[in-house]
Amino acid sequence: MGRHVAPNATLMTDEAHMYKMFAEDSGRKHETVMHSRKEYVRQGNSTIHSNTVEGINGTFHHVSRAHLARYCDEFAFRYERRKASDSDRTKSLVLNAEGKRLTYQQPA
Numbered sequence: 001m002g003r004h005v006a007p008n009a010t011l012m013t014d015e016a017h018m019y020k021m022f023a024e025d026s027g028r029k030h031e032t033v034m035h036s037r038k039e040y041v042r043q044g045n046s047t048i049h050s051n052t053v054e055g056i057n058g059t060f061h062h063v064s065r066a067h068l069a070r071y072c073d074e075f076a077f078r079y080e081r082r083k084a085s086d087s088d089r090t091k092s093l094v095l096n097a098e099g100k101r102l103t104y105q106q107p108a
Contacts (some may be wrong), residue, residue, distance in 0.1 A: 012050050 005011070010029040013019035015036060023030030031048040033039050042048040063071055081089045 010046075012048055014050050 005026070005028065007028070010031055011019065011023050011026075012031050012033075013023075015032050015034050019032070020030065031042075031046075033042055033048055033050060040049060077093075078089075081092060084092070
């Protein structure tokens with residue numbers, strides 16, 4: 001985990017026991033929401049939830065390291081435009097693609 005998660009990161013998970021083990025082994029701060037008690041968000045000094053990352057599984061059933069930058073770019077695009085309407089989001093996509101050749105290249 002050390003290569004992928006900053007040392008000062010706070011892990012935010014549901015109550016699955018495997019997450020507790022990762023947090024303890026890494027020494028990172030760990031916040032948990034109790035989905036089994038129908039707790040999905042906890043407000044306090046900070047907002048605790050795991051909803052953002054859980055959305056990955058609905059779209060991507062496997063995340064390849066070779067394509068990780070592409071997944072991150074897509075999620076950043078969607079997150080930055082989360083309050084926009086579908087038509088505005090589509091318009092933004094088309095306008096940002098204008099004049100660019102969209103090709104697929106094998107990852108290095």
